[in-house]
Amino acid sequence: MAIKGSLKEASLPDVLQLLAMGKKTGCLAVTHRNNFGYIYFDKGKICYASIVNRRDRIGDILVKAGSITQAQLEQAITTQAKHRDKRIGEILVAEGAIKRDSLHEQIRLQIEEAVYFLFTWTQGTFNFEADVAPEEQDFQVAINPESLLLEGARRVDEWSLIEKKIPAFDLVFDADRKKIQEAGVALTREQEMVLNHMDGRRDVAMIMEDSGLGEFDAGKAIYGLVSAGFVQRIGKTRAAEPAVSDTRVDEHRNLGVAFYKTGMLDEAMREFRRVTELRETDASARFYIGLALMRQGKWTDAVEAFKLCVAQPGARASALHNLAYAYERLGRYDDAQAALDEAMRRGGATDPRIQTSLGVVALRAGEVVTADEALQLARPLFGARPPTAAWFHYSALTAALLGDLERALALLTEGIGAHPHAAALYNNLTAVHERRGYHSEALQAAERGVQEDAGVAQLHKNLGDCHYRAARYDDALQCYERAVKLNARLGDDVYLKLGNIRFKRQEREEAVRCWEKALELDPSNAIVRNNLDAVRQVL
Numbered sequence: 001m002a003i004k005g006s007l008k009e010a011s012l013p014d015v016l017q018l019l020a021m022g023k024k025t026g027c028l029a030v031t032h033r034n035n036f037g038y039i040y041f042d043k044g045k046i047c048y049a050s051i052v053n054r055r056d057r058i059g060d061i062l063v064k065a066g067s068i069t070q071a072q073l074e075q076a077i078t079t080q081a082k083h084r085d086k087r088i089g090e091i092l093v094a095e096g097a098i099k100r101d102s103l104h105e106q107i108r109l110q111i112e113e114a115v116y117f118l119f120t121w122t123q124g125t126f127n128f129e130a131d132v133a134p135e136e137q138d139f140q141v142a143i144n145p146e147s148l149l150l151e152g153a154r155r156v157d158e159w160s161l162i163e164k165k166i167p168a169f170d171l172v173f174d175a176d177r178k179k180i181q182e183a184g185v186a187l188t189r190e191q192e193m194v195l196n197h198m199d200g201r202r203d204v205a206m207i208m209e210d211s212g213l214g215e216f217d218a219g220k221a222i223y224g225l226v227s228a229g230f231v232q233r234i235g236k237t238r239a240a241e242p243a244v245s246d247t248r249v250d251e252h253r254n255l256g257v258a259f260y261k262t263g264m265l266d267e268a269m270r271e272f273r274r275v276t277e278l279r280e281t282d283a284s285a286r287f288y289i290g291l292a293l294m295r296q297g298k299w300t301d302a303v304e305a306f307k308l309c310v311a312q313p314g315a316r317a318s319a320l321h322n323l324a325y326a327y328e329r330l331g332r333y334d335d336a337q338a339a340l341d342e343a344m345r346r347g348g349a350t351d352p353r354i355q356t357s358l359g360v361v362a363l364r365a366g367e368v369v370t371a372d373e374a375l376q377l378a379r380p381l382f383g384a385r386p387p388t389a390a391w392f393h394y395s396a397l398t399a400a401l402l403g404d405l406e407r408a409l410a411l412l413t414e415g416i417g418a419h420p421h422a423a424a425l426y427n428n429l430t431a432v433h434e435r436r437g438y439h440s441e442a443l444q445a446a447e448r449g450v451q452e453d454a455g456v457a458q459l460h461k462n463l464g465d466c467h468y469r470a471a472r473y474d475d476a477l478q479c480y481e482r483a484v485k486l487n488a489r490l491g492d493d494v495y496l497k498l499g500n501i502r503f504k505r506q507e508r509e510e511a512v513r514c515w516e517k518a519l520e521l522d523p524s525n526a527i528v529r530n531n532l533d534a535v536r537q538v539l
Contacts, residue, residue: 032124064212317348
């Protein structure tokens with residue numbers, strides 16, 4: 001279920017209720033300007049939440065909460081460097097720095113705070129992607145969204161008041177400590193913590209960071225101090241230094257990756273282009289720009305993006321591989337071959353995907369023998385892993401084109417065993433069975449392929465051919481119509497048969513329309529021309 005929309009049209013609490021009631025599993029991405037947050041669900045319950053570019057690493061959180069010391073964190077980081085498979089929270093528990101229950105409680109509080117902060121966003125967009133899990137988290141919770149909604153609503157109401165005094169996080173406040181002392185009032189713990197970091201230089205964002213308080217608690221504390229006249233706004237943080245910091249670049253990069261993962265491709269490219277504006281030679285950002293353009297089908301633009309990427313220091317063979325793929329989609333096979341050759345020189349010689357692409361490009365260029373040789377060289381590079389579905393697809397295709405149907409059949413059987421949901425393999429298997437005269441097996445393969453992916457036009461066409469051969473014309477008609485609906489330029493053959501079926505059903509005008517379409521796709525088709533001449537004489 002795709003859930004997208006604007007926070008102006010549907011509030012975040014309403015969206016959370018919808019996902020909870022539907023017992024959904026996946027990731028809800030929320031964005032507002034340059035802010036980006038995630039809420040992950042597992043069967044309708046919140047299991048994790050985070051906000052991009054907000055420091056919420058568990059080690060830092062625990063130090064700020066006083067649960068562990070900085071020395072204990074540094075020791076755990078040293079240990080993790082020797083044991084990359086262990087997470088920092090697991091190491092802290094093992095070293096006795098913190099009890100597991102305390103660790104879990106702190107993580108749970110941080111997740112709740114992230115959700116509460118997202119509740120304050122009244123503008124922006126949201127996008128839910130099903131079956132996406134958080135990456136590498138020490139601990140995941142199981143929180144009923146309903147349990148957060150009441151507290152969240154209270155905080156939203158209070159935040160609307162807080163924003164009147166603190167409209168931005170780059171404001172700088174200073175405290176009148178003499179007035180506070182003379183007033184003799186009891187300050188809250190949060191107000192004391194805020195004052196400890198309020199020095200006339202730190203802005204609100206820095207105070208929130210340094211105090212370890214969440215946005216809401218810190219904002220509420222500052223609001224109270226401002227309302228009482230104990231602190232005054234004295235300005236904003238000064239403009240950033242001309243030199244570009246790693247932090248600023250990483251912020252744009254992290255946002256770009258977050259947008260890219262949730263399919264918000266224009267927003268992703270905007271962030272990666274900001275990275276390239278700050279650091280012109282950043283190969284990684286240009287790589288992602290190319291990927292986003294390919295996903296949008298903008299192959300010419302993708303070529304230019306990857307050409308800029310591979311020209312940067314440190315560009316990897318994978319960038320050249322993607323450049324070759326973009327060239328291939330444009331039919332520029334010589335350029336694709338050159339890009340792949342350069343990828344091989346830059347360390348891609350042992351990459352089975354690059355070697356597979358060499359075979360694909362050769363096949364596209366009509367060099368079937370060369371393609372078969374390249375694909376055979378790719379197989380051992382996969383090692384103990386089964387080759388990709390693409391390798392089985394093109395290897396079987398080249399074998400069939402070379403007339404070796406037995407090898408094609410063996411490859412497809414093995415490929416389907418390794419990739420049972422790859423519709424393209426069932427499509428190829430259908431064609432091989434047809435050529436071998438095994439019509440019943442061809443029908444079964446085509447039907448299974450359509451079950452795996454009903455969006456493949458060629459599968460519907462092949463399934464229609466199976467029915468057509470068996471004189472099941474009504475079934476064939478339905479299959480052909482689905483095929484041309486998915487791809488109107490699938491080929492003259494499908495329109496020829498559509499016309500034949502329409503003619504058998506006494507639908508002569510429809511038959512003529514189909515045959516005319518076939519002739520448009522292939523003006524040299526003599527059978528279609530004869531059919532049209534014959535029917536026009538009768539009409």
